[in-house]
Amino acid sequence: MKEFLKTKGFKMTPQRELIFRSFFEMGKHVSVEELYDKVHQKDRSIGYSTVWRNLKVICKVGLAEEVNLGDGVTRYDRVTREPHGHLFCQNCKRLIEFDIHAVLPYLVETGEEKNFRADSFKIEITGLCEDCQAMENKKNERLH
Amino acid sequence: MKEFLKTKGFKMTPQRELIFRSFFEMGKHVSVEELYDKVHQKDRSIGYSTVWRNLKVICKVGLAEEVNLGDGVTRYDRVTREPHGHLFCQNCKRLIEFDIHAVLPYLVETGEEKNFRADSFKIEITGLCEDCQAMENKKNERLH
């Protein structure tokens, strides 16, 4: 990791080490605040802006990318080899991934038709996840 | 329009009339600031928060929806009968629409597979539009 960062023009520090490690432990769709909470538990001297900056660094070196769902919070999603879309539950904010291989060719073609050079694709489906639908049903039962 | 609003529990006012009218004249992908500029030209007494609130009202009554592209600005997109995706040029911020009918069945099915109740779909392709690609090419030529 240290060598990898060097090739990108970044140094390794204890804080960066901890922040990177924590981010990759947490998996996907992490917000600055969530990561800060986790990191701060382990080392109470690490500041919020350091966590924020390092999430940007993780993106700059290509290990993650920003995800925006319109709820005002930027999340950072670990870049995987597999392109995927998101099912975003409006109620519990859960983010579920799904495969978008099947539609990518169509999207690329669509861009080309309009002479648009596509760099990245995002597909977000908003709605209610299974659990929240169940909750909603219960609530409705009680009303009757 | 007045009657329609009434059924939704809203009143009509001169300000609202002007804001609604301006929004629908402007077409698509309007930010609060853009709409405020336009409205303020016509009636300098209308405040920013009134414009903001009325964009929310337009969404609440189902005539528009918020679009978020990760550049920190919420845009309001007139709801059309035709579902569409967006080509978003990172350079000039232009937003080009494209038809997503072909992929909707796949997306619905994907949600259902995971017992997810889909309410809305967003497909955003980020990259460079035709014009900005041309500019980029020119810039590269000059460098050689």
Added chain:
DNA sequence: TTGCAATTGAATATCGTTTTCAATTGGCCG
């Protein structure tokens, strides 16, 4: 016309993101 809830404009609060600044530190070079 009257009453009341909805609406408005200005100001301010909020909140996530981003920058500033002085102090510290990693890592290259001699």
Added chain:
DNA sequence: CGGCCAATTGAAAACGATATTCAATTGCAA
């Protein structure tokens, strides 16, 4: 090893868009 310089850090503050507050006004149903 020791010194140097750019990168990094933490705290605080700046920023910018969104959202709320409040007193005054206004739509509209009765």
